[in-house]
Amino acid sequence: MGKGFYTLFKKDCRMLASGKFFLMAIGFLALYTAYVNLGYIRFMQMEPYNVYLYDPAETQTSKSSLVQNVPSMEAMDTALLADANGVGLDASSGDVRVVIYKGAEHIDHHRADYALSLLQPLASHTPEVLGTNTPEQKARKEITCELLFFELAAVGFLGIAAVMFKEKGMGVIRVHAILPVRKDLFLLSKLAVFLLSDLVFAVLLTLLNVGFVDGAAVLPVILLQTAILSLMMALVGLLCALLLKDFRQFTLAYLIIAIFVATPVFLSANTSVKFDWINWHPFYHVYMGLKNAYFGTAISPVYYAGAVGMIVLLFLVVRLAFHREIGKEG
Amino acid sequence: MKGLKYQMKSVLRDKFCLMTFLLPILVAVALNFMGSIDMSSLGELHFGVLENDLSPQTITWLERYGPVTAYGTQEELTDAINEPSTNVICVRADGDSLKTAISGDELDIFQQAAVTLPALYERREAAAQAEIQTLERPDILESVQGIFIPAILIVAMFMGCTFNAMNIISEKEDGVAFVNEILPMTPSQYILQKVVVGFLFGSLSSIVTACICFRLSWQNFGLMLALIVLSSFVAALIGLFIGRFSEGLMSGVVYIKIVMLLFLAIPLVCALIGVSGPLTVICNIVPSQPAFDGILALSAGSMGTAVKDVGILAIHCIAWFGLYVLLSVSDFCCLRVGH
Numbered sequence: 001m002g003k004g005f006y007t008l009f010k011k012d013c014r015m016l017a018s019g020k021f022f023l024m025a026i027g028f029l030a031l032y033t034a035y036v037n038l039g040y041i042r043f044m045q046m047e048p049y050n051v052y053l054y055d056p057a058e059t060q061t062s063k064s065s066l067v068q069n070v071p072s073m074e075a076m077d078t079a080l081l082a083d084a085n086g087v088g089l090d091a092s093s094g095d096v097r098v099v100i101y102k103g104a105e106h107i108d109h110h111r112a113d114y115a116l117s118l119l120q121p122l123a124s125h126t127p128e129v130l131g132t133n134t135p136e137q138k139a140r141k142e143i144t145c146e147l148l149f150f151e152l153a154a155v156g157f158l159g160i161a162a163v164m165f166k167e168k169g170m171g172v173i174r175v176h177a178i179l180p181v182r183k184d185l186f187l188l189s190k191l192a193v194f195l196l197s198d199l200v201f202a203v204l205l206t207l208l209n210v211g212f213v214d215g216a217a218v219l220p221v222i223l224l225q226t227a228i229l230s231l232m233m234a235l236v237g238l239l240c241a242l243l244l245k246d247f248r249q250f251t252l253a254y255l256i257i258a259i260f261v262a263t264p265v266f267l268s269a270n271t272s273v274k275f276d277w278i279n280w281h282p283f284y285h286v287y288m289g290l291k292n293a294y295f296g297t298a299i300s301p302v303y304y305a306g307a308v309g310m311i312v313l314l315f316l317v318v319r320l321a322f323h324r325e326i327g328k329e330g
Numbered sequence: 331m332k333g334l335k336y337q338m339k340s341v342l343r344d345k346f347c348l349m350t351f352l353l354p355i356l357v358a359v360a361l362n363f364m365g366s367i368d369m370s371s372l373g374e375l376h377f378g379v380l381e382n383d384l385s386p387q388t389i390t391w392l393e394r395y396g397p398v399t400a401y402g403t404q405e406e407l408t409d410a411i412n413e414p415s416t417n418v419i420c421v422r423a424d425g426d427s428l429k430t431a432i433s434g435d436e437l438d439i440f441q442q443a444a445v446t447l448p449a450l451y452e453r454r455e456a457a458a459q460a461e462i463q464t465l466e467r468p469d470i471l472e473s474v475q476g477i478f479i480p481a482i483l484i485v486a487m488f489m490g491c492t493f494n495a496m497n498i499i500s501e502k503e504d505g506v507a508f509v510n511e512i513l514p515m516t517p518s519q520y521i522l523q524k525v526v527v528g529f530l531f532g533s534l535s536s537i538v539t540a541c542i543c544f545r546l547s548w549q550n551f552g553l554m555l556a557l558i559v560l561s562s563f564v565a566a567l568i569g570l571f572i573g574r575f576s577e578g579l580m581s582g583v584v585y586i587k588i589v590m591l592l593f594l595a596i597p598l599v600c601a602l603i604g605v606s607g608p609l610t611v612i613c614n615i616v617p618s619q620p621a622f623d624g625i626l627a628l629s630a631g632s633m634g635t636a637v638k639d640v641g642i643l644a645i646h647c648i649a650w651f652g653l654y655v656l657l658s659v660s661d662f663c664c665l666r667v668g669h
Contacts, residue, residue, distance in 0.1 A: 019580050048442035080465075098462045106374050108464065110395040110443065113450050113457045120453070127444040130420070131412045131433030138414055138435035162580050169503075269415060295414050 004181035008189035012163065016193060019166070021159055025201055029208075032147045036209045040143050041136060051115045052079045055091040064118040087115035133295070137214060141294040144209040146266060148222075149287055151205075152198055152229050153262070157237040160194055161250050164241035177326045187315075187322060191234050198230035199223055210294070221293040228307045229286055235314035242321040282310075337527045351493075351535040354486035358479070358539040375443055378410050378418045388428070391454055392421060419444045427452060479543045480625040481594065484618050486539050487562045488593055490532020491569035492586055494524060498573025499582040517658035524573075525566045533562035540625075550628050553636045557628070560643035561621035565593075567650045568617070574657070597622030617646045 016022060051067045053060065054076050060067075067089070070076045076088045080101060088099035096119065098112045133141070167173060176186055206215040206222055244250050265287050268278040278284050285303060292299050375396035379389065380403075392398050399418075401407040411418050412433045417440040420431035428451045430444040450457065501507050510520065536558045544554065568589060576582035596616045600623070613619045624639030 019578070021580065024580070024584055048439050096460060098460055100462065100464055102464045102466055104374060106394065106396045108462075110375060110450075112460070112462050113395075113454075114443070114446055116457050116460055117446055117449050117453060121449070125429065125445060125448045127419075127441075128429070128431035129434035130408055130431055131435055133414075133433070133435040135435050135437055142414060158583055159580075162583070165579070291414070 005185050005189055008181070008185055009192055012189050012193045015163055015166070016159070016197075019162065021162075022197065025197060028151060029201065029204055032151070032205065033208045036140065036143055036147070041139055049111050049114065050079075050083055050086040051089060051118055052076050052086060053089045053091060053119075055089075057092070059091055059094070060096075060119050062120055064121040067118050085111070087111050089115055089119070137210075140210050141214075142291075144206060145287075145291050145294045147209075148202055148205055148226070149229070149290055150262065151201065152226065153233050157233045157240075160190060160234045160237040161241040163190065164238060165250070168241075173325055183323065183326065184319065187238065187318060190238065191231060194234045195227060195230050198226055202226040218294060218296055221296075221299070222290070225286075225290045225293045225299075228311070229290060231311050232286065232307075232314065235311065235318050238318045239314070239321055242318065242325050337523055351486075351489055351531045354482050354489070354535055355538050355542065357482055358542045375440070376416055376418045378407050378420050380404065380407060380422065383423050384421065384428075385423075388423070388451070391451070419447065421447065424448075479629070480622045481598065482543075483536050483539055483558070483625055484561075484593060484597065484622055486536040487532050487558070487565045487618075487621065488590060489535060490528035490562050491565040491572070491589065492528075493531065494528035494566050494569025495572035495576070495582055495586055497527070498524065498570065499576050499579055502573075502576075503579060517655065517661075521570070521654060521658060524570055525563070528569050529563050529566035532565055533559050536562055544629060550631075550633070550636075553633065553640060554625070554628055556640045557621055557624045557636065557643065560640065560647055561617060564617040564643065564646045564650055567647075567654060570654055571650075574654075592616050593618040601626060614642055617643065617650075620646070 048066070052070045053063065053067045054070050054073055068079075070079060070088075073090065073092070076090070076099070080086055080088050080099065084101045085103070090097040090099055096116065098115060100108060100111055102108065103111075176183070202222060203219065206219060209215075210218075240250055262283065264278065265281060265283045268284060269287050269291055286307070289299055289303055289307070291297075377392050377396060377398045379392075379398060379400050381400045384392075389398055398421075399410070401410060407420055410416070411420050411431065414435065417436045418433075419440065422429050422431070428448045430447050432441060432444045436444075498507075501510070537555065540554055540558060572582060572585045572589065576585055593616065596613055597619045600610075600613050600619060620639040620642040624636045624643070627633075627635035627639065
């Protein structure tokens with residue numbers, strides 16, 4: 001059995017290598033690393049509101065250094081037009097008048113009061129810091145988690161299906177029906193190849209983007225979550241490949257998952273937009289498991305039990321579909 | 331014409347393809363009729379307080395700036411503050427004043443809000459008397475939700491691209507591409523047959539989506555139609571390019587993935603951060619950018635920008651079509667010389 005598994009494993013590796021699968025994974029690893037380090041970290045910054053003051057008589061003497069003086073009302077209009085989140089203060093008529101472009105009601109109140117407070121700054125108050133991450137660490141962990149989730153889903157799901165459709169076309173399943181090896185090994189060897197490649201991808205992506213010290217500390221839990229996601233996606237990929245007619249149909253199914261299924265999960269998990277129904281979304285729990293692993297938050301044993309149950313169930317369904325396919329081919 | 335009939339027949343038989351083209355329409359219906367997604371909380375301040383710690387007046391004052399959630403215990407409050415997806419600021423009573431606590435991983439704007447909140451509280455009465463002039467901004471999105479609908483339209487158009495690409499790639503895999511080479515068919519007939527199916531279904535899906543999402547005047551509807559038709563045509567053409575340059579299914583999928591990321595990411599980033607200057611010209615090289623920009627402009631009632639975007643898309647159509655015809659004709663000539 002061991003020898004049979006090893007031969008099948010070697011054959012699957014060779015097929016993936018000839019299909020430039022590994023090359024593609026390395027290419028995407030480089031692309032994502034460049035995006036995180038050169039683009040995302042710089043883009044994810046939100047400076048406090050700029051405050052522009054028009055004060056020709058210089059009545060505001062105790063203003064904070066964060067207030068920028070403008071020479072005229074026209075200059076203030078131009079500044080506000082270019083920076084719609086900024087706040088204008090017009091002190092030309094004695095009393096200070098606040099000028100802002102309309103946004104969300106709560107934010108408008110805060111912007112106006114914040115700008116006025118800068119005219120007579122009080123002793124600054126330092127808030128207590130309760131967490132351990134800096135904004136950059138948080139941004140790195142968040143984006144790496146998103147990219148890993150997206151890539152695991154794509155690589156496992158698409159890759160395994162591409163291999164399966166190719167083998168279907170070549171008649172490998174038919175040959176396998178008469179080979180003296182256990183039928184399950186055919187499925188297990190594929191799962192093992194994708195699991196291994198996903199784990200290597202997860203290690204490299206995490207260390208390169210979260211950093212060696214931060215990344216290494218959470219790596220064991222991340223690998224466990226990666227294994228869960230990788231096995232699930234590979235099994236779903238196998239099932240789709242066994243049930244669907246051709247790869248074109250499969251790609252369309254993939255597009256649907258990538259765009260319409262993943263978007264609400266990312267929104268709910270990463271922003272303050274929370275949907276009431278999101279707890280019914282299976283991807284949400286898997287994504288939150290991965291995210292909790294990155295942020296070192298405790299993961300419930302119920303989730304692990306559910307994930308293992310789901311993997312076993314999926315494997316049994318795939319096994320059934322595979323045996324049906326062998327029966328059809330034979 | 332006969333070839334086109336066969337192409338249509340093959341699509342109509344494939345129920346799964348039809349479902350894919352119907353999907354953006356279903357999402358648009360869901361967005362439109364089943365309640366909209368509340369995106370207004372994205373940039374808002376969120377406050378966390380302990381039950382019975384702050385006076386009702388202070389809570390009412392805090393609610394002017396953003397939603398306030400009361401937690402039963404300090405542990406629950408700390409967990410909410412440290413939750414990475416939110417920017418909750420902890421507010422506690424400190425004698426007559428307030429003190430704040432944060433997780434430390436918030437963006438600068440939220441950290442600054444936590445630093446200045448006690449000072450705002452101390453001068454709340456003076457601030458309430460200040461005169462505030464609020465200006466309307468016509469050309470800026472009222473909420474991020476406005477971006478969703480154009481994004482769905484772009485996806486609807488992109489379906490035509492995917493369909494065409496996969497159609498050609500699967501023909502290559504099945505060997506039908508070799509049969510096509512010896513059929514009595516000119517390059518232009520071939521391009522027409524291949525482009526029409528993805529284009530027709532992509533644009534039909536987008537038109538229905540647009541009808542569900544927008545209530546436009548006839549004039550604006552004409553412009554929207556032009557934007558949809560032109561961008562669906564470009565998307566369908568790009569599908570032909572992907573099909574042409576893909577060696578197999580896997581490489582085709584990689585190209586589709588890259589094109590899909592570019593198609594969605596560039597317009598979204600441009601809309602969110604507001605690109606200007608020479609960068610706008612570079613972004614307009616991606617055909618989905620003028621389409622997205624035009625749809626946003628139309629929904630904001632800016633006709634001038636929409637007309638400009640229709641022009642850019644028309645240039646895209648001519649350039650991509652010309653390039654594809656040129657490549658096909660040169661291949662056709664090579665084939666003849668070869669024979």
